[in-house]
Amino acid sequence: MTEELGAVALRTEGLSKSFGGVHAVDNATTEFYAGRINGLIGPNGSGKTTFFNCVTGMIRPDAGHVFYRDRDITRWQPHRIARAGLGRTFQLCRVFPRLTVLDNLLVAVHPPHPLAYLGRPRVASLVERARGILARVGLDHLETAEARDVSYGQQKLLELAAALMAGPDMVMLDEPAGGVNPALIERIAVLVTELNAEGTTFLVVEHNMEFMMNLCDHVVVFDRGAPIAAGSAAEVQQNPLVLEAYLGV
Amino acid sequence: MRNASDTSTPLRRGSSAVQALRGAGSGRLGPFAAILVVVAVLATWPLLAGNPYMLSAGVIVLNFAVFATAWNLMGGLTGYVSLGHIAFFGLGSYGTGLLVIHSEINAFVAVMAAAVVVGLLSLLVGWAALRVRGASFVIVTIAIVLVMLLVFQSWRSVTGGSTGLVVPRPFPDLLRPEHHRVFFYIFLGLLLLVLVSYLVVDRSRFGQALKAIREDEDKAQSLGIPTAMLKLAAFGISCFLTAIAGGVYALWFGDLDPIFQFDVVLSAQIALMALLGGVRYLFGPLVGAIVVGSALEYFLLNFGETQFHLVATGLLLVAVVLFAPDGVLALAAQLIRRLGPSATSIREESAAEVRAQQDARALAERVEEPGADATTDREDRR
Numbered sequence: 001m002t003e004e005l006g007a008v009a010l011r012t013e014g015l016s017k018s019f020g021g022v023h024a025v026d027n028a029t030t031e032f033y034a035g036r037i038n039g040l041i042g043p044n045g046s047g048k049t050t051f052f053n054c055v056t057g058m059i060r061p062d063a064g065h066v067f068y069r070d071r072d073i074t075r076w077q078p079h080r081i082a083r084a085g086l087g088r089t090f091q092l093c094r095v096f097p098r099l100t101v102l103d104n105l106l107v108a109v110h111p112p113h114p115l116a117y118l119g120r121p122r123v124a125s126l127v128e129r130a131r132g133i134l135a136r137v138g139l140d141h142l143e144t145a146e147a148r149d150v151s152y153g154q155q156k157l158l159e160l161a162a163a164l165m166a167g168p169d170m171v172m173l174d175e176p177a178g179g180v181n182p183a184l185i186e187r188i189a190v191l192v193t194e195l196n197a198e199g200t201t202f203l204v205v206e207h208n209m210e211f212m213m214n215l216c217d218h219v220v221v222f223d224r225g226a227p228i229a230a231g232s233a234a235e236v237q238q239n240p241l242v243l244e245a246y247l248g249v
Numbered sequence: 250m251r252n253a254s255d256t257s258t259p260l261r262r263g264s265s266a267v268q269a270l271r272g273a274g275s276g277r278l279g280p281f282a283a284i285l286v287v288v289a290v291l292a293t294w295p296l297l298a299g300n301p302y303m304l305s306a307g308v309i310v311l312n313f314a315v316f317a318t319a320w321n322l323m324g325g326l327t328g329y330v331s332l333g334h335i336a337f338f339g340l341g342s343y344g345t346g347l348l349v350i351h352s353e354i355n356a357f358v359a360v361m362a363a364a365v366v367v368g369l370l371s372l373l374v375g376w377a378a379l380r381v382r383g384a385s386f387v388i389v390t391i392a393i394v395l396v397m398l399l400v401f402q403s404w405r406s407v408t409g410g411s412t413g414l415v416v417p418r419p420f421p422d423l424l425r426p427e428h429h430r431v432f433f434y435i436f437l438g439l440l441l442l443v444l445v446s447y448l449v450v451d452r453s454r455f456g457q458a459l460k461a462i463r464e465d466e467d468k469a470q471s472l473g474i475p476t477a478m479l480k481l482a483a484f485g486i487s488c489f490l491t492a493i494a495g496g497v498y499a500l501w502f503g504d505l506d507p508i509f510q511f512d513v514v515l516s517a518q519i520a521l522m523a524l525l526g527g528v529r530y531l532f533g534p535l536v537g538a539i540v541v542g543s544a545l546e547y548f549l550l551n552f553g554e555t556q557f558h559l560v561a562t563g564l565l566l567v568a569v570v571l572f573a574p575d576g577v578l579a580l581a582a583q584l585i586r587r588l589g590p591s592a593t594s595i596r597e598e599s600a601a602e603v604r605a606q607q608d609a610r611a612l613a614e615r616v617e618e619p620g621a622d623a624t625t626d627r628e629d630r631r
């Protein structure tokens with residue numbers, strides 16, 4: 001299996017996080033593969049978002065380790081993890097509401113050195129790159145709009161665009177299909193597939209099974225904070241443990 | 250005229266007057282010119298002020314304006330509301346006063362020296378205080394002032410405690426009205442400095458990142474913005490400028506008492522000025538300082554040293570938060586937009602806005618349809 005899927009991009013070892021008595025993530029050991037579209041599925045409350053937050057440094061895990069491209073990134077500051085090439089979006093779409101659509105992208109670019117912070121934000125080459133990404137997600141006509149003025153679906157695309165602007169090797173998407181219409185879900189799926197073909201690794205969290213089954217090369221199934229199955233979409237779909245977790249048998 | 254091209258840009262796009270108000274016009278130099286004009290207009294006050302009292306009131310209002318604009322560099326850009334900035338103002342005052350008393354250096358060199366030390370100190374304080382957000386940060390900043398007040402009141406051998414510290418005047422030969430006039434222009438120069446500092450930060454990548462922090466700090470971090478470092482830098486610059494204002498104040502007023510130099514109520518009033526004027530506007534804190542500063546002077550003049558101004562401050566704060574959360578300049582901008590060139594009457598404009606909103610929504614829906622490819626959108630735009 002591992003040979004087939006190639007190198008591991010992201011790996012966790014015994015990752016744990018509890019809130020009070022709730023073991024949101026419970027001794028989770030997982031592997032996600034470089035150059036692939038990886039999926040993480042599981043019923044609501046199974047700890048997927050908490051897992052994301054531990055991996056991206058937003059929450060400090062109680063125990064365990066996170067390795068990204070063989071570097072131990074546990075306890076790194078979130079911005080350092082982002083700069084190491086691991087980008088993410090949030091479950092409830094988060095953009096900068098009072099920045100323009102274009103500025104939402106420009107702000108995601110890291111200045112090459114601290115002095116560059118004194119320069120103006122609208123560097124021509126960056127603006128051009130941002131416009132390219134906006135055109136790609138279909139938001140180029142909205143670049144001067146404030147993010148709060150565009151629709152929820154457009155904000156989701158904007159969030160993805162901003163994550164891409166940072167130039168990540170791997171992007172983690174938390175429920176990209178949540179709360180948007182079927183047409184847009186399809187559009188996001190196409191985007192992810194295309195970007196992956198160009199070399200970006202993905203880790204997608206969803207509980208929309210159908211969306212995931214067509215999209216993912218490799219799926220990890222979570223239940224009560226830990227993986228209960230891993231494999232191709234077809235494999236995990238037939239796993240009795242997965243059926244039990246999903247159907248509550 | 251509104252048409253399809255209007256819907257592709259947002260409804261909130263501003264007229265040039267609004268842009269000028271915001272101090273973020275598309276031109277590179279526009280806002281800098283606006284600063285010069287505003288400073289030139291303020292410079293006429295000593296000619297208009299009929300008596301030394303009005304002149305000194307002008308100095309106080311300018312002092313507030315400098316303070317509030319410096320505050321806004323942190324509070325407005327990052328959204329971290331400090332109610333403790335007066336700690337750094339007071340430290341600037343005492344630092345300057347003690348240097349002038351105990352050394353031979355020029356009074357204004359003393360101001361800068363004190364401000365540099367206070368600025369460095371603020372980095373230490375900020376490093377601790379900026380670990381918490383929201384209400385916790387506000388409380389920490391208040392605590393800083395209270396600690397300073399206690400220290401400066403009890404450390405009598407150095408600070409003179411509540412007996413006060415008399416700071417020798419830098420221009421001992423000047424008569425009182427002349428003294429006020431000179432300091433009016435010094436504070437005006439300081440206002441120029443803080444306005445330009447704010448503008449430079451506001452228009453830089455640094456400022457853009459600070460605004461991202463204000464909007465959503467976690468999100469900013471997740472995009473790779475080193476939020477802790479940038480917040481600290483903004484805090485340090487803000488406190489440094491505040492300390493300069495404090496130092497010049499010490500030279501002007503000439504008598505320091507901890508109860509005034511570390512007055513938490515005044516500290517809150519400074520934040521109120523910025524909020525009232527509009528923290529998103531270059532000139533917001535200045536406008537707020539003129540309104541609140543004049544009101545405070547008025548209360549003092551008509552009702553004497555009562556607690557009435559405290560009640561008024563509280564009520565004003567509530568009113569601002571409820572009715573003008575973006576400040577009076579935002580209200581003014583709205584008004585200008587309404588009466589702007591594209592509309593002949595308010596009612597017509599609002600009807601046009603409804604239509605534009607519908608268009609925008611229709612456009613948005615079309616964008617979300619997979620069938621609507623980019624070319625149709627682009628045709629709309631042209």
Ligand SMILES: Nc1ncnc2c1ncn2[C@@H]1O[C@H](COP(=O)(O)OP(=O)(O)O)[C@@H](O)[C@H]1O
Pocket residue numbers: 019022023024042043044045046047048049050051
């Ligand atoms: N900040 C928090 N404080 C307390 N409990 C939390 C917090 N975040 C998540 N939880 C709990 O942890 C569990 C896992 O939640 P979450 O990671 O959001 O799951 P998922 O994303 O799979 O729906 C849930 O029981 C949830 O109530």
Ligand SMILES: [Mg+2]
Pocket residue numbers: 048049050091
């Ligand atoms: Mg979740």
